[in-house]
Amino acid sequence: SYYSSPLVLCYLYRKGSVCVCTLWHSLLLSPFPSLSGWGRWRNSEYQQFISILEETRKNHTPSNKKKLACYDFDFSHWPADFSWEEVSNPKCKQDDCVWLLSKTGVSLLKPEPKLRGPTDATFSLPSLFLLFSSFLIAHSFGRRMLYPGSVFLLQRAMRPMLQQGQARLIEECEGQRNKLVACDGNEIDTMFVDRRRDEGQHGQTLVICCEGNAGFYEVGCMNTPLEGGYSVLGWNHPGFAGSTGVPFPQNEANAMDVVIQFAVHKLGFQLSDIVVYAWSIGGFTASWAVMSYPEIQALVLDASFDDLLPLALKVMPDSWRPLVTHTVRQYMNLNSADQLCKYQGPVLLIRRTKDEIITTTGPEDIMSNRGNNLLLKLLQFRYPKVMTDDGVRAIRAWLAASNPAEEAAVYSSYEVDDDWCVSVLQSYKTERDVFFPWSVGKTAPQMTTPLQLFYLDYNLPR
Numbered sequence: 001s002y003y004s005s006p007l008v009l010c011y012l013y014r015k016g017s018v019c020v021c022t023l024w025h026s027l028l029l030s031p032f033p034s035l036s037g038w039g040r041w042r043n044s045e046y047q048q049f050i051s052i053l054e055e056t057r058k059n060h061t062p063s064n065k066k067k068l069a070c071y072d073f074d075f076s077h078w079p080a081d082f083s084w085e086e087v088s089n090p091k092c093k094q095d096d097c098v099w100l101l102s103k104t105g106v107s108l109l110k111p112e113p114k115l116r117g118p119t120d121a122t123f124s125l126p127s128l129f130l131l132f133s134s135f136l137i138a139h140s141f142g143r144r145m146l147y148p149g150s151v152f153l154l155q156r157a158m159r160p161m162l163q164q165g166q167a168r169l170i171e172e173c174e175g176q177r178n179k180l181v182a183c184d185g186n187e188i189d190t191m192f193v194d195r196r197r198d199e200g201q202h203g204q205t206l207v208i209c210c211e212g213n214a215g216f217y218e219v220g221c222m223n224t225p226l227e228g229g230y231s232v233l234g235w236n237h238p239g240f241a242g243s244t245g246v247p248f249p250q251n252e253a254n255a256m257d258v259v260i261q262f263a264v265h266k267l268g269f270q271l272s273d274i275v276v277y278a279w280s281i282g283g284f285t286a287s288w289a290v291m292s293y294p295e296i297q298a299l300v301l302d303a304s305f306d307d308l309l310p311l312a313l314k315v316m317p318d319s320w321r322p323l324v325t326h327t328v329r330q331y332m333n334l335n336s337a338d339q340l341c342k343y344q345g346p347v348l349l350i351r352r353t354k355d356e357i358i359t360t361t362g363p364e365d366i367m368s369n370r371g372n373n374l375l376l377k378l379l380q381f382r383y384p385k386v387m388t389d390d391g392v393r394a395i396r397a398w399l400a401a402s403n404p405a406e407e408a409a410v411y412s413s414y415e416v417d418d419d420w421c422v423s424v425l426q427s428y429k430t431e432r433d434v435f436f437p438w439s440v441g442k443t444a445p446q447m448t449t450p451l452q453l454f455y456l457d458y459n460l461p462r
Contacts, residue, residue: 049071049073052064052067053073053077056068056079060079060081065081069177072163072167075179075187075242076187076244078179078242079179080180080181080187081178081180081262081266082178082179082180082258082261082262082266083180083181084181084182084183084257086265086266087265105183105184105251105253105254106250106257107292108250108253108288109291109335109338110333111329111333130326133327134323134330134331135331137323138248138331138332142327142331143246143248143332146213146281146308146332147213147214147237147247147281149211149212149213149214149215149237150238150239150246155240158216158219161218162216162218162219163218165216165218165219166218169217169218173193174193174194175191175192175193176191176193176194177189177190177191178191178192180235180255180258180259180262181258182238182245182251182254182257182258183254183257183258184245184251184254185245186243186244186245186251186254186255187243187245188235188255188258189217189235189236189240189242189243190233190236190259190262191218191233191235192231192233192234192267193222193231193232194231194267195229195230195231195232198229200229202228202229202230203229203231204231205230205231205273205274205275205297206231206232206233206263206267206269206273206274206275207225207230207231207232207233207274207275207276207277208233208234208235208260208274208275208276208277208289209221209225209232209234209235209277209279209282210235210256210278210279210282210283210286210289211234211236211237211240211279211282212280212281212303213280213281215279215280216236216240216241217234217236220234220279221277221279221282221302222234230275233259233262233263233267235255235259238255243255248331249284249331249333249334252285252288253285255285256285256286256288256289257292260274260289260293270295271293271295271296271297272295273297274293274296274297275299275300276289276290276299276300277300279302279303279304280303280304280305281304281334283301283304283305283336283374284334284339286301286304287299287301287336287337287339288339290339290343290345291340291342291343294343294344296343296345298346298347298348299345299347300347300348300350301347301349301350301374302350302352303350303352303355303357303371304349304358304374305334305358305370305373305374306336306337306370306374307334307370307373308328308332308333308334308335309324309325309328309329310360310370311357311358311360311370312324312327312332313325314361336374337373337374337377337378340377340378341377341378341381341382344435344436349375349378351369351371352369352371353402358370358371366399366400366402367396367399367400372396375395376396379395380392381436381437382436382437382438383438384437384439385438385439385440386440386441397410398410398411428440
């Protein structure tokens with residue numbers, strides 16, 4: 001009804017029935033708001049809820065907020081718990097820091113501009129058509145295909161599960177729901193579970209979870225770190241459930257920024273106590289976070305990809321390739337690998353061997369999994385002297401193994417000595433203490449093999 005209403009109005013206008021239909025619509029529907037208001041006024045529980053809500057707006061204390069959390073209502077009426085404006089000393093933009101706090105949004109890595117030829121016409125008819133079509137695709141079905149969790153019908157269908165998941169987090173895990181206001185004005189729905197008072201060391205570490213393109217913190221990847229005893233902070237993408245806005249890359253980065261600011265300035269965690277854990281498309285915001293805040297302790301990417309463009313080209317006709325390329329680069333440039341290469345800390349990549357989403361051919365072709373490309377780009381950046389053509393070939397042979405037996409065969413063919421490779425690179429790091437990229441292998445390429453570096457990057461203590 002919502003999307004077809006313009007067509008219906010045009011039809012009624014041509015028939016001369018707009019005034020009659022409007023009159024009947026007003027007569028039929030006008031009593032219902034009054035009846036709804038009268039019913040709420042007579043309901044003692046609703047009156048109690050309104051009084052708690054108004055008291056919380058006037059006096060936003062933890063006790064009032066705890067009372068308000070007992071009710072499930074439209075999150076737009078929830079008082080804001082934190083805003084980006086509360087940060088007293090925002091960082092300035094530096095050469096190695098792409099983080100800039102402003103009302104327009106935080107800084108993003110931009111794709112390198114293409115060199116124009118002498119015959120290229122900036123305002124030619126084909127180029128204008130390309131620009132117009134890209135805008136329409138990105139702001140219509142393109143964004144909804146990329147983030148189906150932002151579609152109202154899907155949220156409506158999942159509402160019972162989201163309510164149950166939220167109730168479990170609040171009642172069983174003592175979760176704290178918070179509304180954060182990003183620099184673009186979007187309101188971000190978050191859930192924080194504090195385990196710092198529990199026995200054990202895991203509770204002192206905060207795991208910030210970044211969900212997938214149809215994931216919500218209520219039923220998403222928060223459960224994994226919760227089972228491990230960590231303090232956890234989950235948040236919903238802009239346009240997902242209680243969060244407002246639309247999930248374009250700029251809005252996504254703005255949301256991630258205010259989540260980190262909230263964790264540091266309101267929850268009291270140090271950046272060195274934070275681990276970012278991402279699932280699938282959440283790898284974009286997670287890699288942005290560690291790029292912009294290099295002091296973050298570690299990064300875990302589960303079923304993530306290196307770049308959106310190959311995956312977008314997979315699902316669109318070949319004749320659309322120029323249009324898809326321009327649309328992705330201009331409006332949906334999820335360049336996770338480029339951002340990841342600017343992070344110096346430890347990274348754990350988890351590859352799903354039967355993944356249907358981030359493969360470019362099919363789940364049976366494990367080499368088409370874009371997680372492989374994410375790993376290769378990271379290794380090529382960190383160890384450029386070793387990751388030559390032979391090195392890339394060796395890593396690809398190991399990644400192509402379809403079972404543990406094949407992996408072991410490839411691994412043994414390079415005669416990897418685990419203890420030796422760890423000691424050699426630990427010595428390199430101790431003597432030089434330099435940032436990536438490392439020049440290991442520059443003077444003595446035979447010292448180590450690519451597979452040894454692959455093993456080391458996973459196991460080397462930092």
